[in-house]
Amino acid sequence: MNTMRRLLATSVAVAVPLLLAVSLVGPSEAALSANPSNPLAKPGPWNHSTIATRANPEFTNYRDEPDPARKAALAKIAKSPKARWFANCRSCNVDSVRKNVAAYVVDAQRSNPDALVQLAIFGLWPDGEVVDGKRPAMSWSMERYQRWIRQIAAGIGTARVAIILEPDLAISANHANGGRELRDPTPGVRMRMTAWAARYLSQTLRREAIYIDAGSADWLYVDEAVRLLRASGVQYVRGFALGATHYDSVASNVAFAAKVSAALSRGGIRGKRAVIDTADNGTPFTWKQWDARWGAKYRATRNEYYQFDNTPTCGSRTERVCQSLGHRPTWNPVGPESAKLGLGPDAPGLRQQAARVVDGYLWFGRGWRWMQQGGLDSRTEFRSVRMANSTRFTQAR
Template identity: 70%
Template sequence: MRRLIVLGTLLVALALAAWPAGADPLNPANPLQDGRPWQWSAITTRANPELLNHRAETDPARKAQLARIALTPRVRWFANCGSCNVDRVRQSVASYVADARRNHPDGVAQLAIFGLWPDGEVVNGRRPAMSWSMTRYQAWIRQIALGIGDARAIIVLEPDLAISANHGADGRTMPDPSPGTRMRMAAWAARYLATTLRNETLYLDAGSADWLYVDEAVRLLRASGVQYARGFALGATHYDSVAANVAFAAKVSQALGRVGISGKRAIIDTADNGTPFTWAQWNARWGDRFRSTGNEYYQFDNTPTCGSPTEQVCQTIGHRPSRTPLDAEAAKLGLGTDHPTLRRQARVYVDGYLWFGRGWRWMQQGGNDSRSPGRMVRMAAYTRFR
């Protein structure tokens, strides 16, 4: 009997270590593994400063480093603002979708929809109340859906939705004054996009392993319409490790299942956590310097880039976008064969890794900045990943 148990354990271990090409038997419905092409953006406008920086560079060594970001498939953010014209976003989205499908009619467009903070996330040292009406937000979302049309699309819905959980010290000092409104808006958007689009895969923001507690993430996701989505997105504006977010994804998915919302999966951002660190680690190294100087160079959203392969609590690009959570570089993510539980959690609860963070941009914001090319070069130069 003992021999049979050992043999059974060995067979299970072998099954978890490798599987045939194609769908993973532990996550057979993974939509990222549909085989459709992911392409880097060839748009040459201010909306794609990464490519503009790459093309403008004349130094071969710097150009090669810039290429590691500019020529990697990434998520394009579409954000509203107080002065934005709702009617303009449809054409902007349609142009990007056409770019994502160039030469490949079945190509995948990767979008982040960021519409809950039209006035910015901090105004005069406070979180601003939601200034858009539900009617205007709905009109904006409808125009985005028209721009996507029948294209295959992966959508990260409302990065930084986790702010509305009002968690921790930040939630006490700068609480969101309109959390219910924002969550209702996100829930409407999730339902509308899921029922209107035919080829979308939708993930709602759920913060990061070093941000929300599991119960907070579950309350946030339930109120924001996760039942209409494939699952949730982790790490959009944080830099915590992939391994920590894998464990967090498993806990959140299991907790959602206990309240009747089962089968939710995660995607994890790996654009800027090649040298991972938590908010607490940032605070220990850079917090006092930022607070004493007020210099945005040290601010969390703008954590300095690494200056060597061994420096810690600094930014580098991470694992390239991937349709599977385990590959030849899994050990660098803390998901090596010596971590069987994490490996199994990754296969069950994580669809893959996408680049929806933008740590090389000044303050992670849109547009270009004179300091962004240097940040791009340094983040690429000292990464541990291919």
């Protein structure tokens, strides 16, 4: 009993200064003090992409919009730094991806080698995540996937990058709160591919911060996320990414990130940090909350407008269970608007966890695009305007 009391007293003595540090000093100083190795906090601008193509409909729609009010709304997305997705397809881009990545790097750097270039690498679902109502087996060979990853690395070169590695890898954990009816038939293959990419990219790139997808707080259990990350090479990279295709709250994902990082540490993989997507969870909701409001309508109509990946956008700042722009991209998780995330001074424990475990809030979700894919179509522009107009957050441009 005396030993337990001494341990408790020691824990309190350590925890109280940390909580006070996050609560009493400035938010930037608190974040740097709690997470001094944060690679996203290094000097250098975060630029938006100005490439006007189908791969960047956000900027194309903004550039071509004649109405001043709509243009201002579209600017909130188009002029915010985002991760561009580089995805494979059945046969399309092993030969062209190096050129495309290199062009994006030049655009995002704006002649400044210290600019942070953000990209998502999405190569595990070349046939789509659902084909004829079923999850497809991995159709690419390891050799072809390796060639694709090598070309991406060559396109990146010496750029400073933040990489979200394989969004929706969490499907391979074979769990979702809605049931297990759509299992990945080849989870081991996908995890081995991710582990190879994690190791290769971390050893090849010079200034990389790589985060492997680990689902969301409302998706996987902690032990499932840990098993997934261990098998997918998290030991080689900076950490893991949460919220890529979900909309749960930042506060929930902060708590989840702290638990996952601690569990990894207990298993010998220490010091792993997280990034959290805030592109489309300005009005957060879980899968269960989506199902309560939209699930029956989607199942009855099969209309993609109501599907989880395409949850309707918010029409106002008071509407709930809908998509709206969230916190602007930043390396500082306890900044001026963190109270809107549930991380204010009245939540010192969560605030301290965010400062210690979270490298930043990035935009690697794409809720403003139709089915999170989109392109140059009116539905994507419509969703963008509604999400921008309903956000509760300041979008710095």
